[in-house]
Amino acid sequence: MKTRNALLALMASTCLAGAAAAQDTTITIESWRNDDLALWQEKIIPAFEAANPGIKVKFTPSAPAEYNAVLNSKLDAGSAGDLITCRPFDASLALYEAGHLVDLSDLAAMANFSDVAKSAWQTDDGSATFCVPMASVIHGFIYNKDAFAELGLEVPETEDEFFAVLDAIKEDGTYIPMAMGTNDQWEAATMGYNNIGPNYWKGEEGRLALIKGEQKLTDEAWVAPYATLARWGAYLGDGYEAQTYPDSQNLFTLGRAAIYPAGSWEITGFNALAAFEMGAFKPPVKNAGDTCYISDHTDIAIGLNAASPNMEAAKTFLEWVGSEEFANIYANALPGFFSLSNFDVPMEDPLAQEFVSWRSECESTIRSTYQILSRGTPNLENETWGASVAAIKGTATPEELGQKLQEGLASWYAPQQ
CATH class of the missing domain: 3.40.190.10 (Periplasmic binding protein-like II)
Structure with a gap:
């Protein structure tokens, strides 16, 4: 029972x-x-x-x-x-x-x-x-801490300091100053133009003004970043024109380049591949004390x-x-x-913590071409890829690039007409 x-x-x-x-x-x-x-x-x-x-x-x-x-x-x-x-x-x-x-x-x-x-x-x-x-994901620059210590370099905060660091690395000759190629194009715009650009057009202020038609791509704030990119070519190493995105990743993680214009998505992969300690610094401002802006996309x-x-x-x-x-x-x-x-x-990851700490120091924005402005033909995002490459190679002036981009956007986007 x-x-x-x-x-x-x-x-x-x-x-x-x-x-x-x-x-x-x-x-x-x-x-x-x-x-x-x-x-x-x-x-x-x-x-x-x-x-x-x-x-x-x-x-x-x-x-x-x-x-x-x-x-x-x-x-x-x-x-x-x-x-x-x-x-x-x-x-x-x-x-x-x-x-x-x-x-x-x-x-x-x-x-x-x-x-x-x-x-x-x-x-x-x-x-x-x-x-x-x-x-x-947040944009900035990842650097080889060992290389900086070896060469006695400080992390740059202003553009003048940034180019002084690049000059010092180039003069020493042990490292390629900066690992980035132009073969795949998108890096030049994503880790170049939209990395440093927000400091020029003041982040959301400029981005939203462009959408409303209150600013144009021929304005100084939108042209000046191309002039800065034009100076990068001297520091990217021999053959950068044919260098692919994976090539650039390899150059940096193998310890052959000192600085990498970056998106934070690289952190996990770089942690697994690099045998040296890494640090990160935010896009340098024009003058000490200027408000900083980051692409927090x-x-x-x-x-x-x-x-x-x-x-x-x-x-x-x-x-x-x-x-x-x-x-x-x-x-x-x-x-x-x-x-x-x-x-x-x-x-928990120190490199990730460095990137995210910039949110408390800087104003956040998103990539300038992603909302509304790339719906027509020509596509502003894709056109910005080509313009950023042309700036680095020096095949067109910043003013010519701004004019071409403005004409393309105005051809289909009513607020810019």
């Missing part, structure tokens, strides 16, 4: 457990970041599920190059996941305008993000925000599929993505991808 009662009790408990499990809601996340699958499975999802019993999470990434096409076909077929990882600006705006993403403006966690942080996932007028910001966010059958569970997850706990987990697991939240998130 006791055995029978025990068996009945076991069956009852099993049924109850099965019923409880059946009540769990499972939400699925679409993403192009298949390189961080282990992070999601081992750190992010367990932390969320521990705090939110009853909600299970599946992270189902696609290959980066295929993500847009795969996601759009899933959305059209009604088979996409509950949560959509959002690329910045136009790709995600198109999803919102097509009715695929929910307006998340009323989400409580949105109060944890600045207007700049949210700008990549808003309508042009800022009336709707449709993705919760996750991370940004919005990179990745997450939104809610308007067709999700699990709206409440998905919103619970999004509120958590906007929390301090998520910010700490994500930013420290992927050094160089910094939380966009207003929380103070200390970095």
